[in-house]
Amino acid sequence: MIEKKRSFLHDAWRLAKPYWSSEDRWWAWGLLVAVITLNLTSVYINVRFNMWNRDFFNAIQEYDWAAFKYQFVVFGVIAVSAIVVTVYQIYLQQMLQIRWRRWLTRRYLDLWLDERAYYRLQLEGSVTDNPDQRISDDLDRFTRSTIALTIGTSGFLNAGVTLVSFLGILWGLSGSAAIPLGPLGEVEIPGYMVWFALIYAVGGTWLTFKIGRPLVRLNFDQQRYEADFRFSMVRLRENTESVALYGGEGRERRNFIDRFGYVVGNFWNIMKRVKRLNWYTSGYTQVAIVFPYLVAAPRYFAKQISFGDLQQTADAFGQVQTSLSFIVNSYAEIAEWQSVVQRLSSFDRRARDIAAAARAAQPIEVTRGGGGLAVAALDVDLPDGRPLLRSITLAVAPGEFVLIAAPTGTGKSTLLRALAGIWPFGRGRVRIGEGRTLFVPQRPYLPLGSLRTALLYPEEDRAVAKERLEEVLREVGLGAFAGELDAVDNWAQRMSLGEQQRLAFARILLTEPAIVFLDEATSALDEKAETALYALLRRAPWRPSVVSVGHRSTLREFHDRVLPLAAAGREERALPAAG
Numbered sequence: 126m127i128e129k130k131r132s133f134l135h136d137a138w139r140l141a142k143p144y145w146s147s148e149d150r151w152w153a154w155g156l157l158v159a160v161i162t163l164n165l166t167s168v169y170i171n172v173r174f175n176m177w178n179r180d181f182f183n184a185i186q187e188y189d190w191a192a193f194k195y196q197f198v199v200f201g202v203i204a205v206s207a208i209v210v211t212v213y214q215i216y217l218q219q220m221l222q223i224r225w226r227r228w229l230t231r232r233y234l235d236l237w238l239d240e241r242a243y244y245r246l247q248l249e250g251s252v253t254d255n256p257d258q259r260i261s262d263d264l265d266r267f268t269r270s271t272i273a274l275t276i277g278t279s280g281f282l283n284a285g286v287t288l289v290s291f292l293g294i295l296w297g298l299s300g301s302a303a304i305p306l307g308p309l310g311e312v313e314i315p316g317y318m319v320w321f322a323l324i325y326a327v328g329g330t331w332l333t334f335k336i337g338r339p340l341v342r343l344n345f346d347q348q349r350y351e352a353d354f355r356f357s358m359v360r361l362r363e364n365t366e367s368v369a370l371y372g373g374e375g376r377e378r379r380n381f382i383d384r385f386g387y388v389v390g391n392f393w394n395i396m397k398r399v400k401r402l403n404w405y406t407s408g409y410t411q412v413a414i415v416f417p418y419l420v421a422a423p424r425y426f427a428k429q430i431s432f433g434d435l436q437q438t439a440d441a442f443g444q445v446q447t448s449l450s451f452i453v454n455s456y457a458e459i460a461e462w463q464s465v466v467q468r469l470s471s472f473d474r475r476a477r478d479i480a481a482a483a484r485a486a487q488p489i490e491v492t493r494g495g496g497g498l499a500v501a502a503l504d505v506d507l508p509d510g511r512p513l514l515r516s517i518t519l520a521v522a523p524g525e526f527v528l529i530a531a532p533t534g535t536g537k538s539t540l541l542r543a544l545a546g547i548w549p550f551g552r553g554r555v556r557i558g559e560g561r562t563l564f565v566p567q568r569p570y571l572p573l574g575s576l577r578t579a580l581l582y583p584e585e586d587r588a589v590a591k592e593r594l595e596e597v598l599r600e601v602g603l604g605a606f607a608g609e610l611d612a613v614d615n616w617a618q619r620m621s622l623g624e625q626q627r628l629a630f631a632r633i634l635l636t637e638p639a640i641v642f643l644d645e646a647t648s649a650l651d652e653k654a655e656t657a658l659y660a661l662l663r664r665a666p667w668r669p670s671v672v673s674v675g676h677r678s679t680l681r682e683f684h685d686r687v688l689p690l691a692a693a694g695r696e697e698r699a700l701p702a703a704g
Contacts, residue, residue: 161276171287181196183431501554502553521640638669
């Protein structure tokens with residue numbers, strides 16, 4: 126258990142530490158110092174309230190009208206000070222939180238995108254689930270909970286300073302208590318109320334750990350189930366037309382209900398555990414209200430202390446007991462924070478491991494140089510290690526068009542991923558010629574934004590004349606969209622798959638890559654459109670090398686050679702060059 130706590134605190138520190146030495150460190154430390162100063166001021170105000178309690182109730186006991194009125198003036202000054210401090214303490218905490226979250230979000234986005242870690246994480250499936258949720262939600266929870274639990278108005282720092290400040294007050298007010306020991310007489314215990322507060326808090330903390338420990342795992346699972354449920358609805362939104370054409374509403378609804386069932390089932394378990402915890406903590410808190418009066422009552426009724434002293438003692442005891450009971454009062458939030466730290470730490474470690482592995486020597490060695498494409502002794506495996514393709518050997522000359530033909534499911538698309546250097550499972554050597562390389566998948570990616578952005582992706586800031594963009598749209602058969610270059614829309618939903626594939630060819634014409642890899646890039650087009658698009662590439666003045674993957678027989682006439690994938694490296698069939 127101790128080792129687990131050390132590991133958790135180490136992970137939390139490792140996640141938090143980089144921000145305080147980052148480029149935003151001056152703001153970070155400045156805000157931290159300001160919040161801590163206000164924290165200390167808040168504790169001092171509480172001490173003043175404690176002293177005011179004594180003077181106010183003594184004035185009541187002594188029927189001192191002038192002192193009674195004066196204490197209301199004192200109360201007004203202390204109350205206004207408390208309000209100002211509280212307002213700015215929360216405001217500056219929120220400022221620190223949003224700056225910290227902004228910095229962490231940028232850092233984790235870089236980590237997610239570095240060396241295509243997002244792609245490798247997707248290949249792993251459930252090993253690191255919902256990285257988007259970890260970046261969007263967990264970072265918010267992490268910064269908010271870390272600040273609240275450490276320097277917040279009820280955080281650890283406040284509890285520690287309050288404890289130190291009120292221990293002296295309570296020790297001085299407690300006096301001594303004689304504890305009878307039977308035949309052995311009795312023993313005097315100085316500051317006995319401090320010891321009562323300590324025993325009460327330590328016992329309460331131990332029971333809180335016993336009752337609330339399962340909440341850490343339950344909160345971890347709840348965040349995962351919530352993210353899975355949200356992701357399933359995003360998937361429907363991205364594929365509305367396909368679902369509508371299939372009439373798949375019933376199946377989607379069952380999927381939503383099933384995933385939400387995990388959310389509800391796990392939340393029920395959280396509710397039951399929190400109910401047990403609340404039974405205990407509520408009783409603990411209620412008893413704490415009267416406990417100091419019970420302990421201090423003998424001295425009051427013995428007329429050793431005044432009514433004001435009794436109130437000051439009870440208040441000081443409450444402050445000490447609350448400070449010592451920090452874990453009891455904050456356990457639910459601590460459990461949630463711990464689950465967030467676990468999720469972020471596992472994501473952080475896995476993404477870094479992936480980036481480090483990608484920067485190391487790769488089993489599939491991809492180099493740049495010369496012209497065209499050369500593949501030697503390339504083996505491609507599935508993620509679980511099973512062989513998919515073996516001994517792929519391929520040579521494509523500059524300006525040559527080669528078709529890799531095979532039935533669906535043979536591994537054609539995976540082969541292109543290996544050539545692109547993003548498929549990590551396998552071994553062999555790939556040499557890609559110098560110049561730009563463009564990989565065009567069956568379903569092109571269209572980012573949110575304007576049509577101009579979609580055309581120039583991923584270099585949307587590249588300056589290209591409007592006339593050139595309109596010309597390219599007309600060349601690929603999208604002339605109807607030429608007047609909407611600056612229109613912002615969800616183009617992936619507005620355009621049909623065939624129109625999206627035409628747009629992908631427009632990107633090729635704008636990019637002028639030396640090598641183009643086409644993965645079923647015309648599968649949604651008719652033969653006439655397919656012929657027109659390939660003709661554009663055949664006539665391209667920069668003479669690109671083209672490697673196409675597909676199984677449609679109509680593709681053969683556009684290529685110089687056909688390479689049957691099942692006989693890769695052993696059987697090539699030359700075709701007449703397409704005109």
